[in-house]
Amino acid sequence: MKLIRLLIAATLLAVSGPALAGNITVKGSDTMVILGQRWAEDYMKKHPETSIQVTGGGSGTGISALINGTTDVCQASRAMKPAEKEKLRERYSSPGVEIPVAKDGLSVYVNISNPLNELTMDQVKQIFTGKVQNWKELGGPDGKIIPYSRENSSGTYVFFKEHVLQNADFSARAQNMPGTAAVVNAVGKEKNSIGYGGAAYSKGIKIIKIKKDAGSPAIAPDKTTVQDGSYALSRPLFFYLRNKPAGDIKAFVDYVLSAEGQGLVEKVGYFPMK
Amino acid sequence: LLIAALCAAPSFAFAQAAPAPAASPAADAPVPPSDAPAVPAAVPVEESPADAVAPAPTLSDVSAKLDGLEEAYSGTKATVDSLSKIKVSGYIQGRLELHEFSKNGVDSTNRPTVFDKFYVRRGRLKVTYAGQNAEYMLQIDATGSGVVLKDAEASFVDTWTPFNFKLTAGQFKVPFGYEVLQSSGDREMPERSRFIRQFFPNERDRGLRLQATRDWFRFSAAVVNGNFIQDSIYPDSDPNGAKDVIGRVGGDFDWLVVGLSGSYGKAMTTTLGRAATVSGSGSNITVTPAVLTDYKAYNRTRVGADVQAYLDVPSVGGLALKGEFAWQNDNNVALPGRPASDCNDISAMGWYVAAIQNIGDYVGVVARLDQFIYNNADRTGCTASLMATPTDRKTTTLGGGFLLYGSANIKFSAIGEKVFGYKVETDPAKYGTFDDRITFQMQAKF
Numbered sequence: 001m002k003l004i005r006l007l008i009a010a011t012l013l014a015v016s017g018p019a020l021a022g023n024i025t026v027k028g029s030d031t032m033v034i035l036g037q038r039w040a041e042d043y044m045k046k047h048p049e050t051s052i053q054v055t056g057g058g059s060g061t062g063i064s065a066l067i068n069g070t071t072d073v074c075q076a077s078r079a080m081k082p083a084e085k086e087k088l089r090e091r092y093s094s095p096g097v098e099i100p101v102a103k104d105g106l107s108v109y110v111n112i113s114n115p116l117n118e119l120t121m122d123q124v125k126q127i128f129t130g131k132v133q134n135w136k137e138l139g140g141p142d143g144k145i146i147p148y149s150r151e152n153s154s155g156t157y158v159f160f161k162e163h164v165l166q167n168a169d170f171s172a173r174a175q176n177m178p179g180t181a182a183v184v185n186a187v188g189k190e191k192n193s194i195g196y197g198g199a200a201y202s203k204g205i206k207i208i209k210i211k212k213d214a215g216s217p218a219i220a221p222d223k224t225t226v227q228d229g230s231y232a233l234s235r236p237l238f239f240y241l242r243n244k245p246a247g248d249i250k251a252f253v254d255y256v257l258s259a260e261g262q263g264l265v266e267k268v269g270y271f272p273m274k
Numbered sequence: 275l276l277i278a279a280l281c282a283a284p285s286f287a288f289a290q291a292a293p294a295p296a297a298s299p300a301a302d303a304p305v306p307p308s309d310a311p312a313v314p315a316a317v318p319v320e321e322s323p324a325d326a327v328a329p330a331p332t333l334s335d336v337s338a339k340l341d342g343l344e345e346a347y348s349g350t351k352a353t354v355d356s357l358s359k360i361k362v363s364g365y366i367q368g369r370l371e372l373h374e375f376s377k378n379g380v381d382s383t384n385r386p387t388v389f390d391k392f393y394v395r396r397g398r399l400k401v402t403y404a405g406q407n408a409e410y411m412l413q414i415d416a417t418g419s420g421v422v423l424k425d426a427e428a429s430f431v432d433t434w435t436p437f438n439f440k441l442t443a444g445q446f447k448v449p450f451g452y453e454v455l456q457s458s459g460d461r462e463m464p465e466r467s468r469f470i471r472q473f474f475p476n477e478r479d480r481g482l483r484l485q486a487t488r489d490w491f492r493f494s495a496a497v498v499n500g501n502f503i504q505d506s507i508y509p510d511s512d513p514n515g516a517k518d519v520i521g522r523v524g525g526d527f528d529w530l531v532v533g534l535s536g537s538y539g540k541a542m543t544t545t546l547g548r549a550a551t552v553s554g555s556g557s558n559i560t561v562t563p564a565v566l567t568d569y570k571a572y573n574r575t576r577v578g579a580d581v582q583a584y585l586d587v588p589s590v591g592g593l594a595l596k597g598e599f600a601w602q603n604d605n606n607v608a609l610p611g612r613p614a615s616d617c618n619d620i621s622a623m624g625w626y627v628a629a630i631q632n633i634g635d636y637v638g639v640v641a642r643l644d645q646f647i648y649n650n651a652d653r654t655g656c657t658a659s660l661m662a663t664p665t666d667r668k669t670t671t672l673g674g675g676f677l678l679y680g681s682a683n684i685k686f687s688a689i690g691e692k693v694f695g696y697k698v699e700t701d702p703a704k705y706g707t708f709d710d711r712i713t714f715q716m717q718a719k720f
Contacts, residue, residue, distance in 0.1 A: 068682030069635050082487065085528065090460040091679075093630045093638070094592025095529040095584040152358070167433040169406055172352060242635070244586045 024248055026054045028062020028075035029155050030179040031198040032237055035102065035268045036075050042264060043255050050248055056179065059155025066240055067091060072249055074240040077104065077198070078155035092242050099239040101256050103271040104198050105221025106159060106233040109184060109205040111191045116140045118209040118218035121232055124164050127194055130171025135192065148183045148195035149174040156180065159235055160196050199226070200269025226271045237270065364399040365459045365719030368392070374710035394418055395715070396458055400425075407431050409440075422504065424478065437486040445480045445503060449494035449522045450535040451598050452580040453626075462630050463673055464689055464713040467644035469624020473576065473602055478503045481517065492533070495521030500539045507544050514571065516540040529585065535578040541604060543570045570618055572604035591632035599625040622648045630677075638677035640689070645670045669708065670694040685717045 026036050033056035040052035054075075057065075062074035067087050080088075080096070088096045108124055110116060116138065119127075126132040128147050136142045149170050150157040161167060177183045180197030187195040188204035199207070199221045209218035212232045225231035245253045255261050262272035331339075369392070376389040397416040402409065413425040427446050432439035447455050453470045454477045465471065481498030500518035501508050518539025525532050547567035554560045578600035585593045606618035626644035633639065648667045675689035690712045 069679070070682065082526065089582075089584050089592075089594070090456075092592045092635070093584060093594035093632045094586055097586075176351065176355075243591060244588060246589055 022050050022248055024050065024052045024073065024252055025071045026052060026073040026075060027057060027065045027071035028240075029059045029077040029237070030056040030150075031077040031104065031154075031156050031200075032075040032102075033179075034200065035237070035265065035270060038264050038268055039252075039256055039261055042260075043252055046255075047251070050252070052252065058151065058153035059158070060153040063240065066096075066242060069242075072241070073252075074238075076155050076238045076240055077235065078159045079236075079238065080240060088242065094243050097241040097244055099241070099253060099257070100236040100273055101239050102237040102262075102265045103226050103273060104200075104235055104237050105226040105231045105271070106156065106163075106196060106235055107199045107202065107221050108208040108210065108233075109187045109195045109197065109202070110208055111187055111189075111193055112204065112206050113191050114140065114206060116208065117206075118211060120211040120214055120216075121164060122213070124210070125166065125168070128160075128165060128170055128174060129168050130173055133173075143192040146190055146193040147171060147174040148186050148193055149176050150180070150183065150197070151176050151178065156197055159233075163233060163235075164196075198270065202269065223266070223271050227274075236273075359404050361402045361404075362400070363402075363720060364397075365717055366397050367395040367458075367715055367717045369395045369464070369716075370714045372712045389709075395464075398424070398459070404431075407433060424503075437488050440485040442483040442485070443481075445478055446483055446496070447477045448474060448479050448498060448502075448520050448537075449483065449485075449496055450474065450520055450537060450576070451522065451578045451600060452531075452533065452582060452596065453598060459717065459719055462638065462640040462677055462687070462689075463628070463642050464687070464691075464715060467598070467624060467626040467642070467646075468669055468671060469600060469622070469626075469644065469646040470598075472622070472624070472646060472648075473600060475502045476504045479518075490525045490527050492522070492524045492526055494523075495519070498539075500541065507546065513542045513544070513569075514540045518574075520576075524580075529583065531580075531582045531584075533580045535576075535580070535600070537574070537576040539574050540607075541572045541574040543572070544568070569609055569612065571607050571609050571612075572618075572620075573607055574602065574604050576600060576602045587631070591634055592630075593632070594628075594630040596628045596630075597626065599623070620648070622646070636679045638679070639674070640677060641672075641674035643670070643672050667696040669696040683719055685719075687713070687715045687717075689713050689715075 026040065033054060036054040040054045044050060044052055059074075059076035059078050062071065062076055063080055063084050065071040066074040067084065080098070085096060088094065108119065114135070116135070119138065123132065123138055127138075127145055128149065132138060133145055134142065135145055147170075150160075152158075161170070175186075177186060177195070180201045183195035183197050184201045184203070184205055187193045195205075207220060209220045210232050211218045219225050219231050221231045221233070226234045239253060239256070241249065241253075257273075262274070265272045371389070371391055371393075373389040375387075377387050379388075380386050394417045398413060399416065400411070400413040402411045407430060409427070409429040409431055411425055411427040411429070413423075415422045415424050423445065425446055426444045427442045428444050429440050429442040432441075449455065451470070453461075453466045454474050466477075479496075479498035479500070479502055481496050483494065483496035486493040497517050497519055499512040500514070500516070501512045503509070516539065518537060520535075520537035520539075522533050522535040524534065545568040547565045550564040551562040552559060553562070578598065580596075580598040582594060582596045585595070587593050601623040602621065604620040606614045606616070608614040624644065624646040626642055628640065628642035630638055630640045646667070646669045671691055671693050673689055673691035675687060678686040680686065690710075692710050693708055696708060
């Protein structure tokens, strides 16, 4: 009987609401970490009773944290995989909630001194799989290409691998960087390098226009081309939750989707949903 | 950081080369505040004239060293990347079971009748490796009964087509329904439903499996030996040469998952014989005649359906509703010297419905009703003596209880199960299978 009483007490405690009302943890995509921080800062100014902690680590890390219960909100720059959804369902008996909160044009960066302005999707694939190793093979200057990639916990890595490399493996020459900022920093310093990441990180590097194939027009990622999908590497950025949002989390999500929250998206360098 | 490390490296080397100052007063001196001018780390250089004249490293020296470090880093990174593809996981379930029929003492054959016990239900260790177009998976189960190989899968993974084909050879869970494939570490109830345990003992077989997924579509089919692992009579191979085909096709729509399953194959039931025995003495000699081992062969067909719905109850948590059904028909076929008889045909079916309500993130409540119907007693014209086992069993089990998640790695459960219908109170071999029980379990996983 004692055990049953204990379990009932624990049940009531759980139903009575989150133990730390007013605290929200947001974890996941490094691509979105600046955006998440800006949202959190702005929201906390207006709601000082709420504390929001935003950290990165990669979309995969954020999704694992959501499944393990160590974050309230997961930021992800890729969709959850079926196996991840299954884990969430098995643990929480819930399908989870996916909320697209912004759009991004996954961008291919080169050094600002690189004379090339456009590449086809296939050429980008050839570079990152190691089949093309010198810029002169693509009509550029004679120089050994140095590709910079991301760690496999990154949603950007997964998206790039699926959509550009078509699931082929990255070249062993590709150097993994811990975040998009590190990729941009490396590409900005090394004249023969190439990297990829979110459109918001574009200072000190050149963003290459992408052609779906040799006969297609070269398109740069901007608000119009990303929102209408004509840019080949347009992608949504997501919030994932375990259950339908309620209380403080709902208020924060509502703010993110409001005109105010979406306005910040553009200020950071991404693109609003509408 | 690398450049800073390189610049610091000569200083470190000099400090190593210099004799260690004995009980230097400076060692006990207070640490200067962080905004105080930094004391050069290479002060001991003055003690070594040879080093003092060494030229400062040029930019090209540093650059060359940086290149060397990058090269070394690339090698290390390749190794770490390779190792990161290996994943080790596992879980242990420690359990206390309290049984309705348990009582102190032994029965007439000296077998204990105490079934209340602590034991290790599962001690799983799983290793996976995901390489280029290949996956490796090995899972063992170490308990008080020994170590058993559970899964050994060698998979070829398609990365070229949109169907994500995966071809697996080895030992794996057979693709049928939902509960067979659900991990025991995720399951809310202590054991699978009774009909699943009867139809798919140990859930695993050896063979070749093909899986495909695209968007919501799920497909899995396998050709297997046809006898499950840890079979008491035929643990290593099927007693018939024919292989079984088994598979499931379904759809996964996030909140709703549905599937249809089926299998066809040959099965054999073996009743082991025994030699004649003589007991007693004088005029009280008793002769127990020999019993020949009996074989019966069957064409076995199974069909099944499963559905899982995942809903969200506002302000409470996720609610999972699950149901599954399977029907099995064993059609007796002739063996040399043993003609087939309809009276030996056996049909069986089972189903369950279950509900799991999460309450917040840490508590869950589960309830399951399952029924297993085993019927070979309604054949017209058959008498009991002609039937394989003249029984008509219907066993219904209602179970439910609480789940408590301490963290991502630990789960507690307290589940009670009440058995209705077929109950065995006299056959010790079936104690613990057909009685009411309460199970307390703690599971830790990593």
